[in-house]
Amino acid sequence: MILPVWGYCRFFSRIMTKNESIKCQETLNNMSQNTFENHLAKVSKKDIQNYLATMTEPCYESTLLHIAFPEMNIIKSSTLELYQHHFVLFHLLYQLQEMYAQKNQYLRIHFMRTCLIDYPETGYCRHFDDTYSQFCNEICEQESLYCEFHRRLIGETELDSLSMRYFYQDTSNYYKLDEKTAELFVKGTWEILSNYDLYKKALKF
Ligand SMILES: [Zn+2]
Structure with missing residues (x-):
């Protein structure tokens, strides 16, 4: 994705004005910095894990966003930026979910009720x-x-949770949305925004 723009910039560098050239270089810099890998590298996995290990009640996604991206200003962020931060956070949470499962703990990933619980x-x-918000706990x-x-039902419910997991594991989904489609995604699936006033009160922004 970067190469064609780079080629384009080089090709037209002789006939571009100085301002156009600077703008082109800025676009290039933004594109090369705004990658999923760079974004993920900014998150302190340890801070998230420390929080999950000590939390006493389920938390909102906004709380985890604050921990993952302390410099992020949720109110001033564009919808696309919100989507990208959300994607990186959930990608990380699904990675952690696998790790916790090996320790016999269930990381419930939810827009409003993420929590870490011991399996029965x-x-x-x-x-x-x-x-x-609890395990069935029936005798097996x-x-x-x-x-x-639940053994009979598991095929259906597992498919739902797997599709969520696959969505966030596929890093190409980080790049698939623009401002317009991000808006639709956030409106449709991200409860944090539809309950935003409530969140602001809860978090005292
Ligand atoms: Zn059951």
């Missing part, structure tokens, strides 16, 4: 009910992780 003991169903047969009811 062996022999009890580990299906997490989003409505009641033999060595199963789920009760009979």
Whole structure:
């Protein structure tokens, strides 16, 4: 993506005015700096993990955004910037979810209720009910992780959570939106903005 612009700039450098040349270089710099990798590198994974380990109640996404990007001004950010910060944060959370699962902990990733909880003991169903925010905890047969009811249901619910995970794992999705489509994405899926007044009160912006 960078190369064609670079080629374009070089090709026209002789006939561009000085101002145009500076602007072109700025665009080039922005494009090379505004990559997913650069964005992810700015986040302190440790700060997020420290917060998750000590939190006493589920948190809003905005709280995690503050920790991940202390310099970020949510109010002044454009919708596209919000989307990109959101994407980087959720990408990281899904990475952490796999790590916590190995420690028998469930990282629930949610726009308004992210939290870290211990999985039930062996022999009890580990299906997490989003409505009641708790594990099923029914007794399981033999060595199963789920009760009979949820074992039958798991195919359907797993597909939903997998599609979310795949979306945030695919880093090309970071680049797919522009200002206009980011707006649609945020309006449609990001509850943080539709409840923004509530958030502002809660966070005392
Ligand atoms: Zn169950």
